Amino acid sequence: QKEVEQDPGPLSVPEGAIVSLNCTYSNSAFQYFMWYRQYSRKGPELLMYTYSSGNKEDGRFTAQVDKSSKYISLFIRDSQPSDSATYLCAMSAGGYNKLIFGAGTRLAVHP
């Protein structure tokens, strides 16, 4: 079993929809949780970052962490075609930045 599980999709939604992306994990030592966006043929870029449990909002994006359930989510409101990309969750136990990534979920937002 992988430390981080993420549904690879693909997920196809109409423009304006609310998108929910999720990851589960098994290592209770994880303290830092990140969401990266990766466009085709590009490197991952950091979208959201959360320390420990709770919610964090940044514009149309909201990240949630539920450590009791070992479950993290990324919500995208008013999705746009430019949001079409692969979304990767990543996490670390701290100490340094050895990130453990999920497999990524491919999202397609169609006009």
Add this chain to the structure above:
Amino acid sequence: GAGVSQSPRYKVTKRGQDVALRCDPISGHVSLYWYRQALGQGPEFLTYFNYEAQQDKSGLPNDRFSAERPEGSISTLTIQRTEQRDSAMYRCASSLETQRIGVSGSIGYEQYFGPGTRLTVT
């Protein structure tokens, strides 16, 4: 400013040959990481440096893989006696420092990824 750069962008090599992949981090970034990303998968941690010191090489698959960062800036990932299973995208990332987390969980250590080197072993 300039981001993380990697060279070559594409490398095709024959099985059994050695390859060297180069990473040039963002200027002033202390920490440098190597990841391997298979198609349809997330990046997999290989190794990590703080300045010139290799802090963790637990992700290197076997002793054919090695990395160095002799002057604390540019890093080279070397794969000896390449095998077909080594074919993947190799990504480098750098961060300003190892960890600096404030009480609000600020992203003091965001990793910036390079474009990667696509390695194909035939």
